[in-house]
Amino acid sequence: xxxxxxxxxxxxxxxxxxxxxxxxxxxxxxxxxxxxxxxxxxxxxxxxxxxxxxxxxxxxxxxxxxxxxxxxxxxxxxxxxxxxxxxxxxxxxxxxxxxxxxxxxxxxxxxxxxxxxxxxxxxxxxxxxxxxxxxxxxxxxxxxxxxxxxxxxxxxxxxx
Amino acid sequence: xxxxxxxxxxxxxxxxxxxxxxxxxxxxxxxxxxxxxxxxxxxxxxxxxxxxxxxxxxxxxxxxxxxxxxxxxxxxxxxxxxxxxxxxxxxxxxxxxxxxxxxxxxxxxxxxxxxxxxxxxxxxxxxxxxxxxxxxxxxxxxxxxxxxxxxxxxxxxxxx
Amino acid sequence: xxxxxxxxxxxxxxxxxxxxxxxxxxxxxxxxxxxxxxxxxxxxxxxxxxxxxxxxxxxxxxxxxxxxxxxxxxxxxxxxxxxxxxxxxxxxxxxxxxxxxxxxxxxxxxxxxxxxxxxxxxxxxxxxxxxxxxxxxxxxxxxxxxxxxxxxxxxxxxxx
Numbered sequence: 001x002x003x004x005x006x007x008x009x010x011x012x013x014x015x016x017x018x019x020x021x022x023x024x025x026x027x028x029x030x031x032x033x034x035x036x037x038x039x040x041x042x043x044x045x046x047x048x049x050x051x052x053x054x055x056x057x058x059x060x061x062x063x064x065x066x067x068x069x070x071x072x073x074x075x076x077x078x079x080x081x082x083x084x085x086x087x088x089x090x091x092x093x094x095x096x097x098x099x100x101x102x103x104x105x106x107x108x109x110x111x112x113x114x115x116x117x118x119x120x121x122x123x124x125x126x127x128x129x130x131x132x133x134x135x136x137x138x139x140x141x142x143x144x145x146x147x148x149x150x151x152x153x154x155x156x157x158x159x160x
Numbered sequence: 161x162x163x164x165x166x167x168x169x170x171x172x173x174x175x176x177x178x179x180x181x182x183x184x185x186x187x188x189x190x191x192x193x194x195x196x197x198x199x200x201x202x203x204x205x206x207x208x209x210x211x212x213x214x215x216x217x218x219x220x221x222x223x224x225x226x227x228x229x230x231x232x233x234x235x236x237x238x239x240x241x242x243x244x245x246x247x248x249x250x251x252x253x254x255x256x257x258x259x260x261x262x263x264x265x266x267x268x269x270x271x272x273x274x275x276x277x278x279x280x281x282x283x284x285x286x287x288x289x290x291x292x293x294x295x296x297x298x299x300x301x302x303x304x305x306x307x308x309x310x311x312x313x314x315x316x317x318x319x320x
Numbered sequence: 321x322x323x324x325x326x327x328x329x330x331x332x333x334x335x336x337x338x339x340x341x342x343x344x345x346x347x348x349x350x351x352x353x354x355x356x357x358x359x360x361x362x363x364x365x366x367x368x369x370x371x372x373x374x375x376x377x378x379x380x381x382x383x384x385x386x387x388x389x390x391x392x393x394x395x396x397x398x399x400x401x402x403x404x405x406x407x408x409x410x411x412x413x414x415x416x417x418x419x420x421x422x423x424x425x426x427x428x429x430x431x432x433x434x435x436x437x438x439x440x441x442x443x444x445x446x447x448x449x450x451x452x453x454x455x456x457x458x459x460x461x462x463x464x465x466x467x468x469x470x471x472x473x474x475x476x477x478x479x480x
Contacts, residue, residue, distance in 0.1 A: 006472055011318075013182050015239075018363055022333050022479075025441070029464040043178055044239060060253050079335075079364060093380050099445060121185070125259060144189040151316050152166055156471050158331075158479045159182075159318045171478075173342050175399075203338055204399060220413050281345070285419060304349040311476050312326055319342075319478045 006155035007036040011147065014160055015044030015069060016078035017087045017102055023160040024105035030156075031112035038150045039109070040142070042119035046126065048072050048106065049118050051134045061127035068126070071134075072106045110136055117142040117150075166315035167196040171307065174320055175204030175229060176238035177247045177262055183320040184265035190316075191272035198310045199269070200302070202279035206286065208232050208266060209278050211294045221287035228286070231294075232266045270296055277302040277310075326475035327356040331467065334480055335364030335389060336398035337407045337422055343480040344425035350476075351432035358470045359429070360462070362439035366446065368392050368426065369438050371454045381447035388446070391454075392426045430456055437462040437470075 008030040012023050023039075031037045041049050047069045055062055069075045077086045094101050100108070109116075116139040123129075123141065130141065140146075151157045168190040172183050183199075191197045201209050207229045215222055229235045237247045254261050260268070269276075276299040283289075283301065290301065300306075311317045328350040332343050343359075351357045361369050367389045375382055389395045397407045414421050420428070429436075436459040443449075443461065450461065460466075471477045 011182075011186075013179065013320075019333065022331075022362060025464055026331075026467070029468055033465070033468060035468075042182060058253075058256070060249055060256065064249060064253060089380055089384060093378075093384060093445060096378065096380065097445065099441075121259075125253060125257065144185055145193070147186070148189060148193060148195075154316075156474075156477050157316050157318065158477065159320050160333075160479050171342075171346075173339065173480075202342060218413075218416065220409055220416065224409060224413060281419075285413060285417065304345055305353070307346070308349060308353060308355075314476075317476050317478065319480050 005034055005036050007038070007150070007153055009038045009040065009147070009150040009154040009157045011040045011042060011157075011159045012045035012048070013043050014078070015047040015075050017075045017090065018077050018079070019160055020045075020048065020072070020075060021102050021105060023158075024102065024109055026158070027114055028105060028108050028112060031109070031114050035155075036115075037112075038115040038117060040117045040119060040147045040150070042122045044068070046118065046122045046128065047075060049116065049133045049139070050128065052132055054129060054132050056127045058127060065126060065128065072102050075102065110138070113138055116140070117146055119143070119147075165194055165196050167198070167310070167313055169307070169310040169314040169317045170197070170199045171317075171319045172199050172201050172205035172208070173203050174238070175207040175235050177235045177250065178237050178239070179320055180205075180208065180232070180235060181262050181265060183318075184262065184269055186318070187274055188265060188268050188272060191269070191274050195315075196275075197272075198275040198277060200277045200279060200307045200310070202282045204228070206278065206282045206288065207235060209276065209293045209299070210288065212292055214289060214292050216287045218287060225286060225288065232262050235262065270298070273298055276300070277306055279303070279307075325354055325356050327358070327470070327473055329467070329470040329474040329477045330357070330359045331477075331479045332359050332361050332365035332368070333363050334398070335367040335395050337395045337410065338397050338399070339480055340365075340368065340392070340395060341422050341425060343478075344422065344429055346478070347434055348425060348428050348432060351429070351434050355475075356435075357432075358435040358437060360437045360439060360467045360470070362442045364388070366438065366442045366448065367395060369436065369453045369459070370448065372452055374449060374452050376447045378447060385446060385448065392422050395422065430458070433458055436460070437466055439463070439467075
């Protein structure tokens, strides 16, 4: 890997609270170590980049968009979610211990200038428009080829 | 990585419609970029390689085999599946947008001559015989050592 | 990669029976090939390292700890678990075929001296104390930086 800073590329496919926390913890730690970090948000992971939900003319698309959580505060656990109870419990547990919740980790990722790539195909499929995404200087929209350009240059690439 | 074409090895453990779509999209894009691509199908991912379900003499094995989906058309979502409704909605959404469904992506992978390796231990465990698998020139049966031979030669290896 | 033995670092986030089996199979095969292997156990994966459950003074923590399975014998499938029936069926199927169950694979990992790292943040969050963990010479407690030190030195890194 010679002298260049090692790169880390993460595909964030999951929108589950627990997996998102693990993913962002890995990404933030990498950025904290001066690694270059890119997160490619796709499918359920895309829910983290949504700031609002604008209705479209496609009923099916609207149903799907409404069912998906909106932003990092709305996501649930991958296991033992119990209609949201599990994630509420976990959030409370984090709070009690002055730990960082998914929201904090997401904000830290932006403070650390981690590059965010919103998957073009997911946006199109789910009918999410750029206007519905969060505002962030280092957010761009890209296709799977953008992912490969990062991955081929990376020391570590993970799918979460 | 010198001059050789970079390799991508994918372990497809999941048989979920959404994860399979993501996995095949990554694999097809890599093959489209002239990368060498191998997919190691294991456990639920094995369902994609099944063309038919032949009954065996082991009742438990038969129950398990019958419960697993048969082929790429039969798989469901990892989230919000609602007994199949979620995946039907998503398939309809893809169709409405002239997008590629999991079936299209699976066929494209074969057109692009991506190497398929069916996990030997999964076949044995689930009682699936080679006669039940799809016919495809670049499909072979291999063990975990076959996986490692590909992975150790790869630029990128993902578990999905 | 020159002459050194290639390294494999695995983040075991999942505590699902089927994923754990896949993860340990990959890890044991790598160790069998003389690769250096480290497993970083985090979140649900932490359940594998628990030997017992000691109650704490935090009710919420106790609830969470009680809901999580204790040790490798107690874990269930990621799909078709049917309140444990699916994993019982699968365990029976493995037994019928003289195959290795998750327990056997876990013991083999320790025989092969695979390095286990228990995620410090997960322990703290879930209120699990070192006294509740299995006794194993090559088990240490480490943070996300310990993970990165291993990953940056690895040929292959997977998140399962």
